[in-house]
Structure formats: C-alpha cells, structure tokens
Amino acid sequence: MKRLLTLALPALLVGATATPAPAADVTEAELMQAATALAQQYDANYAAKNPAAMAALYASDGVLVAPSGSIVRGRQALTTYYANRFASGARSHAIKVVEAHVQGNGGYGLTQFTVAVPDAHGNLREEHGSIVVV
Numbered sequence: 001m002k003r004l005l006t007l008a009l010p011a012l013l014v015g016a017t018a019t020p021a022p023a024a025d026v027t028e029a030e031l032m033q034a035a036t037a038l039a040q041q042y043d044a045n046y047a048a049k050n051p052a053a054m055a056a057l058y059a060s061d062g063v064l065v066a067p068s069g070s071i072v073r074g075r076q077a078l079t080t081y082y083a084n085r086f087a088s089g090a091r092s093h094a095i096k097v098v099e100a101h102v103q104g105n106g107g108y109g110l111t112q113f114t115v116a117v118p119d120a121h122g123n124l125r126e127e128h129g130s131i132v133v134v
Contacts, residue, residue: 028100031100031102032109034100035097035133041057042054042057043095045057051079051083054078054079054082056075066081088117089117090118091124092114094115097109109131109132112129114126114127
C-alpha cells in the first residue's frame with residue numbers, strides 16, 4: 001500500500017552544503033547533489049536508529065506528516081517520533097531522490113522511499129511512499 005510521507009525542511013537542501021549560496025547561484029545539478037547527500041544522511045541516521053540525529057536533519061520548526069497521517073512538529077516531537085518508530089522495529093529505510101528544483105530563494109525536492117515496518121503480528125512488511133522536501 002502506497003503511503004505519503006511529507007517532510008517540510010525550510011532552508012531546503014541547500015542548507016546541507018558546507019557554505020550555502022543563495023538559491024539563484026545554485027544549479028539544479030548542485031541541488032540534486034545536495035539532496036542526494038541529505039537522503040544518504042537520512043538513511044544512515046535511520047540505520048543507526050539515532051532519533052536525535054534524525055530530528056537534527058529538520059529545521060527547528062520542521063514538520064513531518066507520518067504514514068499514519070499524524071502531524072509531528074518541532075525537533076523534540078520529531079526525536080520522540082523517531083524513538084518510537086525505531087522501538088517499533090522499523091528498519092531498512094532507503095530514499096531515492098527523483099528530482100530537485102531551484103525556485104525563488106529556495107527550492108524543493110521529490111523523493112521516493114521504502115522502509116520495513118512490523119505489522120500487528122510483528123512480521124515485517126515493506127512500506128512505500130513519497131517525500132517532499134521544501
């Protein structure tokens with residue numbers, strides 16, 4: 001079953017670079033490279049089951065719409081969300097960046113993900129969805 005997961009990270013993926021340039025000075029290829037690096041860090045933090053590192057990938061007022069539809073706001077709530085997610089047995093998260101676009105003073109990225117999550121009986125099933133990064 002396809003699920004939609006939306007992550008809003010104001011400051012965009014450009015914030016993942018060492019010295020962010022104004023969006024007008026960033027090419028879409030550079031933005032794609034930054035998006036890919038951010039996705040790799042997300043997956044690495046997920047594999048390490050590190051809730052604080054996961055939350056640190058978001059802006060301080062970042063928002064996540066969980067696969068359940070619940071809205072998680074702010075780093076403290078994100079840390080708790082990921083701690084609970086890892087405790088449930090979720091694992092094997094993989095993001096594929098589909099596209100990234102510069103727009104105005106920022107931009108956005110579209111990705112697809114898979115993650116293994118336990119069902120009601122503890123059996124792992126694969127969940128698929130999309131992530132929008134702003």
